[in-house]
Amino acid sequence: MKPQDILAEKTSLWIFGYGSLVWKPDFKYKKSKVGYIQGYKRRFWHGDNFHRGNDEMPGRVVTLVEDDDACTWGVAYEVTGSQIEESLKYLNVREAVLGGYITRAVEFVPRGVGEPPLLALVYIATADNPIYLGPASPKEIAAQIIVSHGRAGQNIEYLLRLADFMRCQCPEVEDAHLFSIEAAALALVPYLLGSQQAVPAS
Numbered sequence: 228m229k230p231q232d233i234l235a236e237k238t239s240l241w242i243f244g245y246g247s248l249v250w251k252p253d254f255k256y257k258k259s260k261v262g263y264i265q266g267y268k269r270r271f272w273h274g275d276n277f278h279r280g281n282d283e284m285p286g287r288v289v290t291l292v293e294d295d296d297a298c299t300w301g302v303a304y305e306v307t308g309s310q311i312e313e314s315l316k317y318l319n320v321r322e323a324v325l326g327g328y329i330t331r332a333v334e335f336v337p338r339g340v341g342e343p344p345l346l347a348l349v350y351i352a353t354a355d356n357p358i359y360l361g362p363a364s365p366k367e368i369a370a371q372i373i374v375s376h377g378r379a380g381q382n383i384e385y386l387l388r389l390a391d392f393m394r395c396q397c398p399e400v401e402d403a404h405l406f407s408i409e410a411a412a413l414a415l416v417p418y419l420l421g422s423q424q425a426v427p428a429s
């Protein structure tokens with residue numbers, strides 16, 4: 228199903244967030260649900276030269292990579308009436324124009340027992356995007372994150388708030404990729420805080 232199929236003559240639209248959108252939606256919505264989408268894994272493989280980085284030192288933000296065996300937890304937001312146009316207009320700038328994300332339609336599964344799956348719009352950055360950075364080790368990703376910042380603030384804030392969301396809202400979920408990067412970044416902070424030692428080689 229294409230994104231436009233779920234937008235046609237809609238009085239209600241669900242938007243799935245799995246990165247900064249889980250802690251900073253910044254658009255009006257009617258309700259939100261924690262849950263997951265199947266067939267995608269979340270990875271810090273997208274570059275960001277606006278919100279959490281710049282052209283000289285791009286930050287790293289998350290995107291989704293297709294993987295039939297994986298699922299990604301986040302938050303789905305329901306927008307209705309005028310919220311639909313307002314949210315899409317806002318996200319088009321924040322995610323597509325400034326972030327390089329495209330939209331896809333996905334099936335969102337709410338965590339609540341017996342709650343039916345919902346069709347949702349999701350913003351994904353694909354490998355053909357000019358600022359896509361691709362795979363790297365947790366240490367390499369962490370080393371890039373701790374020195375990057377952009378118009379929205381420090382890249383490490385983006386990492387820590389996402390890790391906090393997962394610990395608080397999805398404590399039962401194992402996300403080795405996210406938490407290994409968080410641990411590597413926190414281990415590097417003492418070196419960042421002006422210690423004399425050089426940052427250890429990764």
Ligand SMILES: N[C@@H](CCC(=O)N[C@@H](CS)C(=O)NCC(=O)O)C(=O)O
Pocket residue numbers: 243244245246247248249251274275278279288289290321322325326328349350351379385
């Ligand atoms: N599309 C993902 C990732 C969104 C995301 O992190 N987008 C960046 C743009 S590169 C953003 O909005 N950052 C705002 C911020 O870092 O405060 C989501 O659904 O959460």
